[in-house]
Amino acid sequence: MDMALTDEEQAIDELPDPKWLKVGKIKEIFYYPLKSGRGKDVKQCHFTEYGISVTDTPGNVVLRDRMFLVYNEETGQFRTGRNFPTLVLVTLSAVDDSHVKLEAVGMPALIFSIPKEGQPVNGNTSSTVECKMWWGEPLKCIDCGNEASKWISRFLIGTNSGLRIGYACPGTRRILEGPWKRFAEVYNTLRNEDTGLFSDLASYMLMTESSVNVLNKKLDRPVPALQFRPNIVVEGPEAFAEDNWEWIKIGSQVVIRNVKPCPRCTMIRIDPSTGIMDKDEPLKTLRSFRSQKDSARIAVDGKAPTMGINCGLYKTGSVQVGDDVYVHIQSEKAVQDTSAEK
Template identity: 35%
Template structure:
């Protein structure tokens, strides 16, 4: 009987010790990961065809390859030339006038003075797959067919034949590490420039507009997530953030800006000067990585997705400290 009592006492002591360790770990981990609210989500955008008009969303799933809403996925379609090099708003500014929507079976493209184009979401296996180039890096795409090619070529008034390709989930994605050393072997994207998500604050755009004669909007900078309620360029300091109760994003690098920012999102006319010239006057990088960013001003942040989930307009944005 005495040995049984002793065993019971030892078990109770061990259980108590284990509980104490668990409670201690809980509070220590909470202290290590503190959430500080820095703003809230004010706008969400997807750009189904690379360089097309942004589609505003009230909510979206944040998945490995970026935002999606139903079958509407961010930058999963791409315009390419005959040599399979991508075509963007830098070369064809009128791409920003093209809108995209999806139902259960088709991607629908609309553009000024054009009939609607309906592209099957499930393409025939007989459609050719191409190795396409984005910034010199390769990624696969399946051809969307001759009708889509004629539509795109006609809308852009191109003398060269353009084709539309689709990224399928089973295809091998791009590794942006081949373009910027700040990425890792585990970073993957479909057709975005670098990261699956670009984040920007409204305050940063407001600050820029105080310096411009002709005002611009967030649409000039094509973000996926727009944050309000913070100071200008606060997003530069957010190494890690949580949106809502789950989605966690980690900063990779600031976005180096190019002439695409000078395309008017309402007219598709490229200015070639503003707001890029003004951005260069105060958002130029002068640190040890100057050879990486060169003369490109930095505006907005590329982030990687650490935890997936649903993001909604109005969700709180927390800095993880």
């Protein structure tokens, strides 16, 4: 008996005249276990429905992109580098299969248990709480305990309380309803399945190296790709070529889909090596030549400039630096080009 195709497999299978044109290679892979925390560059990872997954050592524990977040103890509102720029200096890493470690300059390292609902965490019973995301929409997480709360509060606001750290509940996913429904109406390929754990929206953000290079030529002080907090940096294509990609294949397995351009905010003004937020740049310069022009998109994204693309996953698999990157294209030229490469 033939196995039924998943919705994602069906979508790929139904691509018209599917041909894949090689456009470049993976230059860098980044993930951020703590939302707005220090980015980690890795040589290989696994693309899952909730974002990048990396088996960290020691302990072979699996860390996922944006699986932890900081939230306000009183209001439950999520907090990011936009509120506390030095959050980008906080490193979260694995200790063993049940513990992770927080580190930052000037702070003693803190090891705490990866929480599970109803189980003890550093002397307290862990509890599921509702964090409030962008539009106040609730998203469940498991609180990481008082020691983690004290550590992050001391580092970011200089007190022993006020902020807490949450861990993504298994299976939790943001639903595109309420204010988010407007985004799905404008960007009609955006699905609930495209949202990440605690990412601002989608599970993946891809950009090209040449896009960063073009921006840097306009700046007095160049910035690294990491400042834009991508998951995937592609080398080879011309600047901003990713704007026009829809279906993207990485290596021989993974397929992702461009669901919307990535609007840029004050987060890109933060130097990832110092945690200092610049007064204007590179946001000011990016705005001078990358502002939205489509009125429907401006209605939901505002006039924020865009750089890179948000993507949803359609086919899982392993990805590593150096993997070829392809885009789906239907022209006869694509057929000729892909044949010539073999």
